[in-house]
Amino acid sequence: MTATAQRPATAATPPTARPPRPARRRDRGVDAVPWWLRLVAAVGALYFVLPTLFVIPMSFSSSTTFSFPPEGFSLQLYRNFFTDPVWLTSLRNSALVALAAALLATAVGTAAAVGLHGLTGRLAGLARTVLMISIVTPGIVIAVVVYISFLKWHLVGTPLGYVLAHAALGVPFVLVSVTSALSGFDRKLLRASASLGATPWRTFRRVTLPLISRGVVTGAVFAFVTSFDEVVIALFLRSPTFQTLPVQMYNSVTFEVDPTIAATSSLVVTAVTVVCLVPMLLGNRRKNR
Amino acid sequence: MPATSVMPAAVPTAQRAGTRILLEDVVKDYGSAVPAVDGVSLTIEPGEFMTLLGPSGSGKTTTLNLIAGFETLTSGRISFNGDDVSALPPHKRDLGMLFQNYALFPHMTVAQNVAYPLRERKVPKAEVVRRVAEVLELVQLTGRDDDVPAQLSGGQQQRVALARAIVFGPKALLLDEPLGALDRNLRGALQAEIQRIHREVGSTFVFVTHDQEEAMSLSDRIALFRDGRIEQVGSPEGLYRRPETLFTARFLGDSNVFELDRLTDTTAVRGERSWALDPSTVADQARATGAAALVVRPEDVHVALAEDAVPPGMASLTATVVDVQYLGSYRTVLLSYAGGVTGQARVDASETQVAPGQAVHTWWRVERQRVVSR
Numbered sequence: 215m216t217a218t219a220q221r222p223a224t225a226a227t228p229p230t231a232r233p234p235r236p237a238r239r240r241d242r243g244v245d246a247v248p249w250w251l252r253l254v255a256a257v258g259a260l261y262f263v264l265p266t267l268f269v270i271p272m273s274f275s276s277s278t279t280f281s282f283p284p285e286g287f288s289l290q291l292y293r294n295f296f297t298d299p300v301w302l303t304s305l306r307n308s309a310l311v312a313l314a315a316a317l318l319a320t321a322v323g324t325a326a327a328v329g330l331h332g333l334t335g336r337l338a339g340l341a342r343t344v345l346m347i348s349i350v351t352p353g354i355v356i357a358v359v360v361y362i363s364f365l366k367w368h369l370v371g372t373p374l375g376y377v378l379a380h381a382a383l384g385v386p387f388v389l390v391s392v393t394s395a396l397s398g399f400d401r402k403l404l405r406a407s408a409s410l411g412a413t414p415w416r417t418f419r420r421v422t423l424p425l426i427s428r429g430v431v432t433g434a435v436f437a438f439v440t441s442f443d444e445v446v447i448a449l450f451l452r453s454p455t456f457q458t459l460p461v462q463m464y465n466s467v468t469f470e471v472d473p474t475i476a477a478t479s480s481l482v483v484t485a486v487t488v489v490c491l492v493p494m495l496l497g498n499r500r501k502n503r
Numbered sequence: 504m505p506a507t508s509v510m511p512a513a514v515p516t517a518q519r520a521g522t523r524i525l526l527e528d529v530v531k532d533y534g535s536a537v538p539a540v541d542g543v544s545l546t547i548e549p550g551e552f553m554t555l556l557g558p559s560g561s562g563k564t565t566t567l568n569l570i571a572g573f574e575t576l577t578s579g580r581i582s583f584n585g586d587d588v589s590a591l592p593p594h595k596r597d598l599g600m601l602f603q604n605y606a607l608f609p610h611m612t613v614a615q616n617v618a619y620p621l622r623e624r625k626v627p628k629a630e631v632v633r634r635v636a637e638v639l640e641l642v643q644l645t646g647r648d649d650d651v652p653a654q655l656s657g658g659q660q661q662r663v664a665l666a667r668a669i670v671f672g673p674k675a676l677l678l679d680e681p682l683g684a685l686d687r688n689l690r691g692a693l694q695a696e697i698q699r700i701h702r703e704v705g706s707t708f709v710f711v712t713h714d715q716e717e718a719m720s721l722s723d724r725i726a727l728f729r730d731g732r733i734e735q736v737g738s739p740e741g742l743y744r745r746p747e748t749l750f751t752a753r754f755l756g757d758s759n760v761f762e763l764d765r766l767t768d769t770t771a772v773r774g775e776r777s778w779a780l781d782p783s784t785v786a787d788q789a790r791a792t793g794a795a796a797l798v799v800r801p802e803d804v805h806v807a808l809a810e811d812a813v814p815p816g817m818a819s820l821t822a823t824v825v826d827v828q829y830l831g832s833y834r835t836v837l838l839s840y841a842g843g844v845t846g847q848a849r850v851d852a853s854e855t856q857v858a859p860g861q862a863v864h865t866w867w868r869v870e871r872q873r874v875v876s877r
Contacts, residue, residue, distance in 0.1 A: 405573055406606035408593040409677075410620035410667065420619075424610045 266483055273476040280473055291477035301478065304462035308442055311373060311458060315380035316438035322381065323388025323437070324430055328422060331396045342389075349386045353446040356383070361450040371453025379447050384437025391436065395429025431492065439486050521550035521707035522583045522674040524570060529579035531565050538577065539565045541731035547675075549584075552701050552708045554718040556754070557728030564679060566728070567711045571677050572596045583674055594623075599668030601681040605660040607652040613639070613663050614648035620671040638670040641700065658689040665700065675707035682717065694721060715755050719743070727751055743800075747786045749877040752798045759804060759838075759846030761797040762877060766790070771797050771874055774842055778818045781870045788876040796877045803871040804848035806836055806855055807864045819866040822846075824857045838865065 268282060273291050275284035295301045326345055330338050348356060360379045361370065369375030399422070407417040423430070445460040452461050459478070466472040524547040532538040540562040547553045555563035568574040570581060572593035581589050588596055599620075607616050614635050621631045639645050642662040652660050661681055668676055678697070682690045698721060701708050712718055718725050719739040727734045727742065727750075735742060735751045746752040749760065765772040766789065769780055778797065789795040806824075813819045825837040825845070829852070836848045836857060848865060857863055 400604070400606065402602050402604060402606040403608060405571070405593070406600065406602060406608075406664075407619075408573070409571060409596075409598055409600035411594050411597065411623040411671065412619075413594055416623065421608055 269476055269479045269483065272473075273480040275473070275476070278473060279471070280476070291474050294472075294474040295477045295481070298474070301459075301462060301474065304457055304459045307373070307376075307456060308459035311376040311380060312438045312441040314373075314377040315384055315441040316434050318377060318381035319384030319437035320388050320430060320434040323385045323433055324392050324426075326385070327389050327392035327396060327429075328418070328426075331393070331399070332401060345389050346386045348383055357447040357450045360447055364451065370451050371456055373456060375451050376441075376448065376456075376458065379451065380441035380444055381437070383444060383447075384433075384440050387436035387440060388430070388433030391433035392426055392429040395426040395432075399425055435489055435492060439489060442486065443482070521548075521705060523547065523549050523585075524675060524707060524709065525580075525582045525585075526566070526570070527580040527582075529566065529569060529581060530577045531562075531569055531574055532577040538731055540569065542579075543731075543733055545726055545733060545736065547707055547709060550705050550707055552698075552710065552721060552723045554710045554712060554722035554725045555728060556712060556715060556718040556725050557734075558754075559713060561728035562731040563711050563713075563726075563728040567677055567679055567709060570675075570709060571598055571600055597671075597674045599671070599673035599676040601661070601664055601668055601676070601678040603680045603683045605652070605657075605664045605684075607660055607664055607667075609652055612649050612651055613644065613655070616652070616663055617667045617670055619667060624671060626671075634670055635666075638666040641669075641703070642666045642696070656689075657685050658693055661685065661693060662696065665697070669700065669704055669706070673706065675709060676701075676704075678708065678710040680712055681710075682712075682714075690717075697721065719755070727754060744873075745786070746798065746873060746875050747788045749796050749798070749875050752796075752873070752875055757801050757847060759799040759801065759840075759844070759848075761799075761840075761842075761844055763795045763797055763874070766793060766795045766874065771795070773797070776820065776842065778872070779869060780874065781872075784870060784872055785874040786876060789874045792876045794877050795874050798873045798875055799846075799867050799871065801835065801847045801849040803867045804838075804846070804850075805866050806848050806850055806857055807866060808855060808857070808861075810864050813864050813866045816869070817866040818869050818872060819864055822863055822865050824859050824861045824863055826859050827857060838863075840865070 271284050272280065272282055274287050274289070276286035276288035276290060277284070323345075326341070330342060356379075364370045364375050364379070369378065403421050403425075404417055407421050408414070412420065443460055444458075445464060448458045448461045449464065452458075457465075459482070463475050463478055466475050466478075524545075526543055526545045526547075529540055529543045530538055531540040543562070543566055545553075555566055557563045565574060569576060572588070572591060572595075576589050579589075580587060583596075608619065611619070617635045617638060618631050621634060626634070635648070636645070639648065642665055644659060644662055644666065647655070647659070647663075652663065655663065664681075681697075682693055685693060694717065697708075697710075710718075710721060722739055724736060724738055725742055726736045729750055735747050737745070739755075742751055743755050746755070752758045752760070761771075761773050763771050763773050766785075768782060771778045771780055786795075807813050810819075820840050820842075822838040822840045825839050828835040828837070832852060833849050834852055834854075836850055838846050838848060840846060
């Protein structure tokens with residue numbers, strides 16, 4: 215818009231002077247991140263990421279104790295991990311629990327966000343607060359409460375118990391991401407769809423869901439990751455027959471100082487990173503279209 | 504598809520077989536001081552182009568939403584061709600709808616948008632393809648099938664929305680200020696388009712607008728809304744020429760308004776002035792209520808420099824010229840009448856020349872004045 219508005223003004227200058235102008239404008243306007251801000255961001259990012267990255271070289275160490283810098287190079291720790299049924303079972307448990315919890319949290323969170331969208335009443339505000347409460351409540355408090363009530367309901371140590379508890383943690387993430395996706399959603403589309411003969415459910419499937427899919431996927435990923443690395447509740451709920459990967463990692467450090475955890479951590483970091491990249495890649499694809 | 508729906512929309516020779524929409528004492532109360540719609544009764548004839556006109560907040564849009572089923576009735580009854588639809592959800596009412604902001608599905612192409620209502624009705628694929636092509640031709644968008652809405656201009660988007668709203672042969676088409684977001688030129692073009700499609704499809708159209716010119720040029724009949732009620736229903740000419748109330752007279756076109764002190768069968772009295780009346784120009788409501796006003800349209804007011812230039816038998820009044828605006832084919836003379844009423848006359852550019860400050864004699868034909876209730 216600014217380019218066209220400028221045209222009459224620049225028309226007086228020689229035509230050769232014209233092309234660079236809009237380009238420079240764009241540099242200053244749209245892409246206006248100064249170098250020092252980039253530096254601060256880079257340092258900040260390194261501060262957060264570096265400790266995590268240390269574990270990756272350590273996982274290729276040939277030593278049987280923790281050491282940095284790593285001594286030698288071997289895949290011994292990975293061999294330990296992939297041959298030990300305890301590690302593998304807990305990995306499988308974690309993956310299944312996280313998947314089920316993410317699905318449940320996504321369904322509940324999306325339904326809540328869509329249902330609450332556009333409601334401004336006091337009851338709707340209360341509902342939003344209640345749904346968000348697990349984000350601000352200390353994990354240990356939730357864990358204790360979950361433990362006490364699950365004891366009563368005989369859910370401690372059962373996969374269902376893990377799924378229910380972790381889904382509750384995931385709902386706020388889904389709610390937030392779907393709500394933000396809905397902020398750009400035009401409610402007139404619902405009326406348009408209804409007038410064209412679509413039932414509310416068909417409208418949700420064909421209009422609402424495709425348009426908020428990024429928010430839904432983002433929420434689902436966060437819910438998955440939240441469950442996958444949740445340790446406090448999992449510690450309370452663990453049983454000899456069922457425990458998740460974080461609990462097994464905790465055990466391996468506190469009881470036996472097993473360096474296999476370095477390989478495990480590397481795998482988890484890599485897996486979580488890949489999962490988190492999914493919505494970003496989806497976003498790029500949408501933008502390119 | 505119900506048997507009552509009109510011919511497939513894209514058949515240009517479809518007979519005028521629309522739906523009769525009947526509103527009986529319709530009320531919508533949101534719980535505020537005054538109901539949004541407060542007892543509206545209206546019959547919309549099959550194939551008719553009915554405009555719901557009124558200022559914002561007058562209840563016209565709520566009434567349209569009640570017909571569409573987006574709002575539920577507080578009381579009253581709505582029926583299509585005699586079938587009570589009052590409790591029917593919108594997706595079962597089989598109505599096409601145009602929105603001001605087009606409301607196209609942004610994640611679907613033009614063809615997918617237009618095919619949407621057909622897919623919901625489980626129309627066979629080959630039939631869908633044929634009908635989409637037909638209706639896109641009707642709105643002159645052939646070849647834009649694979650564009651997404653964001654690639655189209657506002658006018659094109661509204662034409663896609665129009666195609667989508669008529670492709671399934673709806674019982675009626677509801678239009679909620681569909682031209683409001685377009686600039687002036689485009690609006691004219693799309694008005695013509697809507698009129699043409701109304702002619703070709705022959706379906707019942709219910710059009711909501713606050714723009715009286717739009718209403719006048721498009722409609723078979725206009726229902727003028729005021730404070731949740733219908734003020735008057737009639738043809739554009741009927742409303743303009745024979746308003747019942749001052750509100751109607753003022754909403755449609757400009758008027759010279761003289762509030763009356765007294766009204767008898769043959770005379771209208773204001774202060775010391777009295778006018779002879781043609782009984783046919785007195786609105787029933789004015790006669791009934793007694794509180795009345797005499798209304799004259801600017802194009803009916805003539806300006807004379809001397810009293811003897813006023814033809815005999817005319818209603819007349821002295822006035823002072825306040826200003827003269829030259830508008831090409833005519834001039835608007837702003838007047839301050841004796842008795843403190845301001846008004847205007849629209850005179851031929853070739854007619855008597857007057858200047859601001861000049862004292863003049865205004866006159867008009869008795870049968871051109873109208874007595875309305877106020």
